[in-house]
Amino acid sequence: MAVVPQVAAQSTSEGSPSAPTARVRLAVNGVRHELDLDTRQSLLDVLREDLGLTGTKKGCNQGACGACTILLNGRRVVSCLTLAAMHDGATVETIEGLEKNGELHPLQSAFVEHDGLQCGFCTPGQIMSAVGCIAEGHAGSPDDIRFWMSGNICRCGAYPGIVAAVADAAKRV
Amino acid sequence: MTMAIIGRPLARVDGRAKVTGAARYAADFNQPGQAYAVIVSATVGLGRVTGMDSAAIEKMPGILAVLSHLNAPRLAYGQHKSYIDPATGERLHVLQDERIRFHGQPVAVVVATTIAQAERAAAALRVSYNAERPVVDSAGPEARPIVPEAGRQPDARLPADKARGDADRALAESPVKVDETYDIARENHNPMEPHATIASWNGDRLTLWSKSQFVVNEQAEIAAIFGLPLENVTVICPFIGGAFGTSLRTWPHVTLAAMAAQHVRRPVKLVLTRKQMFFTTGHRPRTVQRIALGATADGKLTSVVHEGTGETSRYEEFMEALTSVTTFLYSCPNVRTRYRLVPVDTGTPNHMRGPGEASGVFALECAMDELAYKLRLDPIDLRRRNEPAIDEGENKPFSSRSLMRCYDLGAEHFGWARRTPEPRSMRDGRLLVGMGVASASYPAFHAPATARARLLPDGTAEVEIAASDMGPGTYTSMTQVAAETLGLPVERVRFSLGRSDYPPAPSHGGSWTMASVGSAIRAACIAVREEAAKGRTDRPIEATASSQRDPQAAERFSMHSFGAVFVEIAVDPDVGTIRVRRAVGAYGIGRVVNPRLARSQCTGGMVGGIGMALMERTVLDARDGRPVNAHMADYLMPVNLDILQLEAHFVEEADPHVNQLGVKGLGEIALVGIAPAIANAVFHATGKRVRALPIRIEDVLTA
Ligand code: FES
Numbered sequence: 001m002a003v004v005p006q007v008a009a010q011s012t013s014e015g016s017p018s019a020p021t022a023r024v025r026l027a028v029n030g031v032r033h034e035l036d037l038d039t040r041q042s043l044l045d046v047l048r049e050d051l052g053l054t055g056t057k058k059g060c061n062q063g064a065c066g067a068c069t070i071l072l073n074g075r076r077v078v079s080c081l082t083l084a085a086m087h088d089g090a091t092v093e094t095i096e097g098l099e100k101n102g103e104l105h106p107l108q109s110a111f112v113e114h115d116g117l118q119c120g121f122c123t124p125g126q127i128m129s130a131v132g133c134i135a136e137g138h139a140g141s142p143d144d145i146r147f148w149m150s151g152n153i154c155r156c157g158a159y160p161g162i163v164a165a166v167a168d169a170a171k172r173v
Numbered sequence: 174m175t176m177a178i179i180g181r182p183l184a185r186v187d188g189r190a191k192v193t194g195a196a197r198y199a200a201d202f203n204q205p206g207q208a209y210a211v212i213v214s215a216t217v218g219l220g221r222v223t224g225m226d227s228a229a230i231e232k233m234p235g236i237l238a239v240l241s242h243l244n245a246p247r248l249a250y251g252q253h254k255s256y257i258d259p260a261t262g263e264r265l266h267v268l269q270d271e272r273i274r275f276h277g278q279p280v281a282v283v284v285a286t287t288i289a290q291a292e293r294a295a296a297a298l299r300v301s302y303n304a305e306r307p308v309v310d311s312a313g314p315e316a317r318p319i320v321p322e323a324g325r326q327p328d329a330r331l332p333a334d335k336a337r338g339d340a341d342r343a344l345a346e347s348p349v350k351v352d353e354t355y356d357i358a359r360e361n362h363n364p365m366e367p368h369a370t371i372a373s374w375n376g377d378r379l380t381l382w383s384k385s386q387f388v389v390n391e392q393a394e395i396a397a398i399f400g401l402p403l404e405n406v407t408v409i410c411p412f413i414g415g416a417f418g419t420s421l422r423t424w425p426h427v428t429l430a431a432m433a434a435q436h437v438r439r440p441v442k443l444v445l446t447r448k449q450m451f452f453t454t455g456h457r458p459r460t461v462q463r464i465a466l467g468a469t470a471d472g473k474l475t476s477v478v479h480e481g482t483g484e485t486s487r488y489e490e491f492m493e494a495l496t497s498v499t500t501f502l503y504s505c506p507n508v509r510t511r512y513r514l515v516p517v518d519t520g521t522p523n524h525m526r527g528p529g530e531a532s533g534v535f536a537l538e539c540a541m542d543e544l545a546y547k548l549r550l551d552p553i554d555l556r557r558r559n560e561p562a563i564d565e566g567e568n569k570p571f572s573s574r575s576l577m578r579c580y581d582l583g584a585e586h587f588g589w590a591r592r593t594p595e596p597r598s599m600r601d602g603r604l605l606v607g608m609g610v611a612s613a614s615y616p617a618f619h620a621p622a623t624a625r626a627r628l629l630p631d632g633t634a635e636v637e638i639a640a641s642d643m644g645p646g647t648y649t650s651m652t653q654v655a656a657e658t659l660g661l662p663v664e665r666v667r668f669s670l671g672r673s674d675y676p677p678a679p680s681h682g683g684s685w686t687m688a689s690v691g692s693a694i695r696a697a698c699i700a701v702r703e704e705a706a707k708g709r710t711d712r713p714i715e716a717t718a719s720s721q722r723d724p725q726a727a728e729r730f731s732m733h734s735f736g737a738v739f740v741e742i743a744v745d746p747d748v749g750t751i752r753v754r755r756a757v758g759a760y761g762i763g764r765v766v767n768p769r770l771a772r773s774q775c776t777g778g779m780v781g782g783i784g785m786a787l788m789e790r791t792v793l794d795a796r797d798g799r800p801v802n803a804h805m806a807d808y809l810m811p812v813n814l815d816i817l818q819l820e821a822h823f824v825e826e827a828d829p830h831v832n833q834l835g836v837k838g839l840g841e842i843a844l845v846g847i848a849p850a851i852a853n854a855v856f857h858a859t860g861k862r863v864r865a866l867p868i869r870i871e872d873v874l875t876a
């Protein structure tokens with residue numbers, strides 16, 4: 001049977017008893033936010049529904065596809081399985097923050113150049129994952145890239161282009 | 174001035190939008206004041222809803238509405254049937270009665286202020302049922318095959334029965350025979366983007382930002398369901414995060430989003446969960462097929478029998494071209510095909526990339542391989558001996574057919590000559606190596622379409638059509654067609670699609686977008702160019718033009734793409750793992766508009782084919798019809814590590830008959846032929862003939 005947790009119940013503007021909330025400070029793509037969040041909210045839902053950053057995608061909400069990959073304190077994570085309330089003070093980077101002064105990040109241009117995308121839905125997650133993959137030193141060879149990029153499913157099957165793009169960009173970043 | 178823009182390997186014009194997160198898919202169109210809807214899905218496979226404790230969750234925070242058959246408005250559900258709907262049967266009428274027809278059918282929709290509130294309440298809603306036992310095994314003892322209604326006439330597009338000569342007698346008299354049954358598992362499309370609709374009413378006008386491969390049909394269907402004039406509904410979908418057929422039809426969640434938005438009087442966003450993507454949005458039907466081949470000792474086919482059944486739902490007869498290719502792929506005087514459906518208690522299947530052809534060709538091409546072994550012939554040689562001069566099923570010449578040239582080109586790139594024919598004869602260290610080959614084919618369709626082109630005062634042009642781009646690169650290839658026809662550089666052409674208020678395009682599927690939409694754009698651009706050539710100096714010059722296939726050409730010719738697929742696999746004999754090391758496809762698809770994108774589309778189709786061959790299957794619980802692996806981690810699909818070297822090549826092929834652009838389409842054929850080539854390679858590697866997909870480790874371990 002469903003039981004709503006009664007921890008620190010507060011009131012919403014509509015006056016009904018609410019789920020617990022938490023104050024969370026996040027720096028997202030260099031912009032500071034102070035948010036009162038429902039503690040059940042994933043970082044993904046906060047980005048997409050509260051902050052309007054819809055570049056990060058929800059492919060499964062089950063931690064199994066990688067479409068929601070972002071950098072949390074510099075490390076790649078699946079934001080759908082990351083509770084926002086647990087990351088007060090964190091730094092978040094999303095696909096919207098990669099382009100600097102109108103210049104695409106080398107990975108972004110490499111994905112276009114090597115056609116590492118088709119529908120583009122997995123692409124933000126692929127690119128953020130690739131930023132992490134390169135930073136971790138896991139982009140040394142195509143085999144390495146295949147292995148360390150396998151958490152990001154591409155149903156369009158753009159894998160050969162993705163591997164080529166990551167290998168190419170790894171030389172430039 | 175001719176500017177050769179068609180044929181250039183341009184990068185995607187929408188590439189920048191896609192790599193920056195700026196491309197907006199349905200669920201990205203958040204509206205001010207939007208509420209969130211979550212569907213509650215039936216947990217029984219057949220029966221009736223007997224009760225629902227809505228009151229308990231209506232008290233939960235933020236809940237705006239709980240809609241079920243008990244309180245949902247009775248919708249008009251006016252007559253509406255498009256060519257992408259099954260010809261026989263009627264769509265599911267959602268929340269209109271208490272009956273449960275299949276596991277996962279929507280029984281309620283919960284609307285709340287935030288997504289977390291809606292999800293929580295939907296999970297807490299208690300529904301009671303009177304459950305019956307569904308029949309979900311289309312090959313089980315309770316399965317009752319039927320003759321599809323729309324296939325009864327001999328001149329039907331997909332005839333249930335078709336024959337030339339006397340295939341059964343010829344089979345009995347053939348000195349060499351293969352007679353086997355092939356079983357392909359149910360698959361789900363599983364595009365990365367879940368189905369999503371944001372619905373917003375303004376009085377009696379409805380706007381839907383909705384994932385759709387067919388926005389004008391979604392508009393017409395929703396108008397019919399709600400009893401609205403057509404022009405009151407607008408459907409917007411500039412980007413599709415993959416679909417592979419699942420967004421051809423308008424499924425119940427679109428109606429639910431609109432219903433919910435009307436009820437709570439604010440915009441509503443409804444996104445299906447990944448699990449729900451296995452319930453109500455179609456699937457590749459499981460098929461069971463018998464192929465019987467008879468041949469002379471020197472490898473001339475004397476008989477082909479193809480009997481296939483596909484599953485469908487109880488309320489609609491979904492049909493696909495399961496047996497069609499068999500009627501023309503090879504020369505044979507005696508051919509008999511039979512197509513039946515087995516209604517089961519699940520949602521209605523739907524076209525999934527390469528639809529019936531992919532399944533039918535799997536069976537035929539595995540059987541051809543088996544026959545080649547019986548005859549001790551090279552499998553390509555067997556096909557060469559049976560290459561027809563015309564389409565013997567239709568008794569018409571082909572508009573173009575390059576199958577043997579595809580085999581030549583593919584064999585050269587693949588290095589087929591290095592293959593030794595004996596099973597288990599090729600090794601790499603302790604690994605067993607197998608090489609397999611198969612033919613591919615898909616019709617070159619063409620549907621009427623209308624486009625609008627506009628030449629502006631600043632020398633740029635705008636082109637509009639209600640087409641879609643689910644990933645093949647419609648934005649780019651159509652920009653190329655428009656730029657070349659108008660004599661403008663591509664940077665000066667702005668191409669827009671995905672709005673139902675643009676001139677109508679056919680559904681984005683069946684590999685006919687390039688042909689149909691491209692020809693319409695070409696026609697509109699020619700009309701603009703001719704106006705401008707009259708010396709008109711005023712701007713804008715606008716023209717709307719339509720195109721369709723020359724009916725005489727359609728009458729005279731049989732029009733299909735052909736291809737040859739080569740695969741090399743390695744099997745670990747100790748643990749039975751199968752790895753596709755290389756795949757080479759060679760295709761005759763008419764003119765290639767953009768080789769870079771065409772290659773991507775082909776290799777993407779190969780990845781889909783690898784999934785079909787080795788991984789994908791939706792398993793239904795026999796007790797209640799529940800898909801037990803409705804999860805992205807349990808429904809196996811290729812990941813990056815599964816994909817090694819993939820190559821696509823195109824033979825030069827000029828086909829003046831298919832359409833003015835000479836294009837045949839590519840998206841579907843790219844998947845056809847991969848699975849049989851892999852199955853044939855598995856036999857070559859292991860000596861084990863596996864006739865059921867997906868081929869699993871245990872199939873090979875018992876070799
Ligand atoms: S949406 Fe987070 S992993 Fe799929």
Ligand code: FES
Nearest residue numbers: 118122154155156
């Ligand atoms: S580009 Fe479509 S899922 Fe990767």
